[in-house]
Amino acid sequence: MATKRLLYLHGFNSSPASEKANQTCSYFAENDLFRIDIPALPAEPSKAIDLLENKLQVAEYSGLIGSSLGGFYSLYLHVNYALPAVLINPAVRPYELLSDYIGINKNMYTGVEYEVKSEHMEQLLALDVDRTSLKLSQ
Template identity: 45%
Template sequence: MKKNILYLHGFNSSPYSSKAEQARQYFQDNFPDINFICPQLANSPTEVLLQLEHILKSDSLMGVNNSTWFLIGSSLGGYFSHYLANKYQLSAVLINPAIKPYSLLEHYIGEQINPYTNTVYQVTEQHMLDLKAIEQSAPMDSDEKKNNYLIMVQTGDEVLDYQQAVEKFKYSRLIIEQGGNHSFVGFDKKLPMIAEFFQL
């Protein structure tokens, strides 16, 4: 069965972020038969979900029901990854994941520029409502689903409160590292662990 890894970057990031590039290179070098997918995510949460559903159901990738999918999500990408993993019962690795992104991103309402793509776009109040709606629409993780997650956080995360992720995923596999930052220092050294978690 075909295997796909879907990597979801964070807010104002891109497929060319250092973690995305490190993951792409690692899986290409060590698991060349696996399809590594890292799209440039849309700026609207609603559009992101449509985009991701389209990828998961793409005929060329054999669809979510006819191939094996693994998720890696960083920050806001972790929020979307959790939603998809819950909905489709997929394994997911969440790196310094955003738990309540609408609380953080309300401080970014207004014009933003993506530093990777130079795209100018607007963060709106509606985006915050859409993010809340995603949380409210997702069913609670059942006990068996909790085994689907590997959560990696660093206590030095200067953007998010890592304890929110620890509390939300306290029954899942947790890697809590002292120090570090929001980008997750030493991510490349964790890639073999991620491959092992996915049982590649």
């Protein structure tokens, strides 16, 4: 049984119940590669990063998988925690992209309503990393 762990970070308005998250878990479990942890990320970026940094402090992870907004968060964590990261269609400037969602939104997987605020865009901007010095592979 796989004992190494990966942290999978879902995208905006997604959840651990997404099809992509479930397919990822199934693949890694069937091939006994890694245990995949998929936390439910809060809508507020600072709370999402706090949750993720707490997880990294209490458990050892071999790397990150980030999808969309989760890819943006994964890149931040990669730079700050030196963890390998696989980015799936990562959000590049979510503080611009998600400004259209300011207001009340409803998660399509959980049905939970949440509010996106303008200060969330500022929180995302604060998480942006300098990508010019990164060594990326494809």
